[in-house]
Amino acid sequence: MKINCCDLACPQPVLETKKALEELENDSLLEVLVNAISSKENVKRFATKQGYESRTEELEDGKTLITIIKGYECAIIPSKEEKYLNKTVFIKTDKIGNGELGTTLMKSFLKTMLEFKALPKNLVFVNEGVFLTTKDENLDLIESLKELENRGVKIYSCGLCLNFYNIPVEKLKVGEIGNAYDSVDMLLNTDTVTL
Amino acid sequence: MALGGLDCSSENILVGMDSSDDAAVYKIDENHALVQTVDIITPVVDDPYMYGQIAAANSLSDVFAMGAKVATAMNIVGFDGCNHPKEVLREMLDGGQSKVKECGGVVVGGHTIETPEMLYGLSVSGFVHPEKIYRNNTPRIGDVLILTKPLGMGVLTTGIKADMVEPKTIEKVASILSELNYKPSLIMQKYDVSACTDVTGFGLAGHAYEMSDEKVTIKFDFDSIPMLDEAYELADMGIIPAGTYNNMSYIKDKVQTTKEHKNEIFFYDAQTSGGLLIAVSEKDANALVQELKNESFLYSSVIAQICEKEAYPLVI
Numbered sequence: 001m002k003i004n005c006c007d008l009a010c011p012q013p014v015l016e017t018k019k020a021l022e023e024l025e026n027d028s029l030l031e032v033l034v035n036a037i038s039s040k041e042n043v044k045r046f047a048t049k050q051g052y053e054s055r056t057e058e059l060e061d062g063k064t065l066i067t068i069i070k071g072y073e074c075a076i077i078p079s080k081e082e083k084y085l086n087k088t089v090f091i092k093t094d095k096i097g098n099g100e101l102g103t104t105l106m107k108s109f110l111k112t113m114l115e116f117k118a119l120p121k122n123l124v125f126v127n128e129g130v131f132l133t134t135k136d137e138n139l140d141l142i143e144s145l146k147e148l149e150n151r152g153v154k155i156y157s158c159g160l161c162l163n164f165y166n167i168p169v170e171k172l173k174v175g176e177i178g179n180a181y182d183s184v185d186m187l188l189n190t191d192t193v194t195l
Numbered sequence: 196m197a198l199g200g201l202d203c204s205s206e207n208i209l210v211g212m213d214s215s216d217d218a219a220v221y222k223i224d225e226n227h228a229l230v231q232t233v234d235i236i237t238p239v240v241d242d243p244y245m246y247g248q249i250a251a252a253n254s255l256s257d258v259f260a261m262g263a264k265v266a267t268a269m270n271i272v273g274f275d276g277c278n279h280p281k282e283v284l285r286e287m288l289d290g291g292q293s294k295v296k297e298c299g300g301v302v303v304g305g306h307t308i309e310t311p312e313m314l315y316g317l318s319v320s321g322f323v324h325p326e327k328i329y330r331n332n333t334p335r336i337g338d339v340l341i342l343t344k345p346l347g348m349g350v351l352t353t354g355i356k357a358d359m360v361e362p363k364t365i366e367k368v369a370s371i372l373s374e375l376n377y378k379p380s381l382i383m384q385k386y387d388v389s390a391c392t393d394v395t396g397f398g399l400a401g402h403a404y405e406m407s408d409e410k411v412t413i414k415f416d417f418d419s420i421p422m423l424d425e426a427y428e429l430a431d432m433g434i435i436p437a438g439t440y441n442n443m444s445y446i447k448d449k450v451q452t453t454k455e456h457k458n459e460i461f462f463y464d465a466q467t468s469g470g471l472l473i474a475v476s477e478k479d480a481n482a483l484v485q486e487l488k489n490e491s492f493l494y495s496s497v498i499a500q501i502c503e504k505e506a507y508p509l510v511i
């Protein structure tokens with residue numbers, strides 16, 4: 001998480017930091033941007049008093065970035081927050097629109113995703129969407145999905161749907177089997193884009 | 196102080212812009228000199244009456260530090276009429292007036308303008324005998340320094356703004372802030388005092404540095420400096436006003452630190468309506484402290500000694 005406390009008068013930067021640290025989950029980082037010596041010293045004092053490690057980095061224009069570590073530092077993936085968008089892509093079919101064009105579009109959409117720095121958190125394949133993660137004819141797409149998975153995107157294929165289309169679990173070539181609970185949780189708690 | 200470059204000399208100005216005293220003194224005749232000072236502050240507590248008392252005590256303090264007597268005062272008010280009813284203004288002014296009365300002065304008028312943030316203070320006029328002015332930069336070598344109020348008010352008022360101070364502590368802080376330096380001023384005049392100032396925005400360090408005038412070295416017994424315990428926790432949490440850090444960066448290279456002090460930041464803490472800092476002969480010091488304590492200035496303590504000039508003006 002990152003908060004901007006530039007141009008805030010004492011004690012506001014400390015109060016903002018306190019609030020952010022309370023909201024922040026364990027084993028993560030809080031970055032506080034300040035532009036006054038008093039704010040810098042006060043935020044550092046506060047972090048130390050609360051038992052958190054912190055480090056500071058002087059930036060240009062007299063700004064300072066204070067990084068406060070909540071939890072165990074080694075467990076933290078650097079700037080985890082920024083790599084992923086709080087988004088779930090919900091894929092209901094193996095085509096975007098009809099026919100051959102629909103198939104091409106879907107494949108190229110998913111492949112193009114790799115070119116973005118910030119990726120969605122989850123890809124959820126349901127109904128005919130599960131063809132994309134299982135069928136041999138989609139191997140080139142599956143390679144792209146594997147790459148997304150390597151970059152940390154969670155990929156789920158609906159178990160019920162695999163059953164319905166009589167696709168054995170061994171055929172699943174990327175990601176894991178998703179269940180209804182997890183899917184609904186993602187739909188409700190992240191921004192969802194439906195394809 | 197920002198006006199230091201202005202030429203305001205006149206043969207009748209006994210204390211003016213060239214000195215670091217906050218009040219000006221104008222000689223009227225052999226026996227009378229006029230003391231003038233002005234100060235305004237933003238609210239430090241929510242209660243308007245209490246705020247009025249504190250702002251008034253803060254404004255009047257410079258007169259007492261010079262050993263003068265308050266005659267008249269005028270209200271200077273910035274009032275946020277959009278967010279506060281008129282009664283708030285009334286209570287604030289009543290609070291201020293109560294303090295002017297307490298030291299024998301009269302409120303004779305004033306001026307109010309609309310401002311987005313509340314401001315209040317007094318323009319004060321007083322009198323002093325031209326030869327009995329207590330200056331802030333004339334301490335004698337061998338004298339000791341007495342401070343009459345505890346430090347930590349900058350931290351505590353910042354904590355109050357952050358809503359992190361218990362009501363009981365707020366009451367205690369407000370009662371210390373609103374306490375006039377009137378009686379300590381009267382009391383000190385009975386003793387062999389060489390210099391006096393009040394501790395306000397520049398903190399103990401800043402005002403002591405002004406007192407040293409780089410002609411003497413003031414050696415503090417850090418552990419005997421009175422501080423409010425309630426401020427320690429807040430300071431550790433980073434509830435320290437920007438003014439305090441400004442003081443520290445401005446004065447730090449004038450200070451020699453002989454050992455580490457856990458609460459060193461309080462040496463620089465910007466005070467509102469702080470106590471008097473009195474340089475008194477060593478033989479009178481105990482009696483003066485005792486009399487201050489008898490008059491319920493319980494935090495009064497000997498905190499430093501005035502020594503021959505060394506490499507640094509201040510030593511802690």
